[in-house]
Amino acid sequence: MRKVSLIALVLFGALLLYASSGLPGHGDPDGPSHRERSRVGSPAAAAHYIRHAQGDAASPNIVTVVLADYRGFDTLGETIVVLTAGLACTLILRRSR
């Protein structure tokens, strides 16, 4: 069984390495994430963020603007997840007082 899983892991790793050879280069301006429009023709989000982040939120850090402004609702969910993890630890570990 261990041999089978080992072979499966090696094959899967080879598959991942093969797939990574098809990725665009780091910072490639023609990469899919930097296109103005996606393949089906809808406007792409990344170009909009890069173009408008500074003007929309008066802060040069695009990452922060995306995280807290354009996708603020998502970040609210992340915070609730952190809080829920803490509450779960409290409920499981803490003795009743």
Place this chain on the structure above:
Amino acid sequence: MTSSSRNPILITASRLLAPFIQLFALYVIFHGHFGPGGGFQGGAMLAASILLLRLSVGAERSELKFRKSWGTPAGALGALIFAGTGLLTLLLGGHFLEYRFLPLPELSRAELHSAGILLIEVGVSLAVMAVLVAIYDDIMEEPGGD
């Protein structure tokens, strides 16, 4: 924590180090608009400074900085600051988390967005710090204690 031999070098060093960690964490939180950083990272660093004190000077004395009973309420308060900002803009006529409806006069629309981002970053950092400290406190709770 069980009583162990407290090393004076360790205690002095960590007591000197903790305020600087907290200061840098505040810098990371409040400078998140302009450089790398933000609420999650700053909150983790604040928690690290508290946990450093918990480990070095002991649970009892480090409770002077942050009480064990504060963990869950402070985490909930942080999430409340975040959600409250969204609800405030909702009540004032905008969408949820639409920061340009924040009641801060004399700020341009972009500056209002900047202020909104700062508000929710503070909420996130408070929640992350309190939850990390609370998890540590729950794990390290002394058996047979109160």
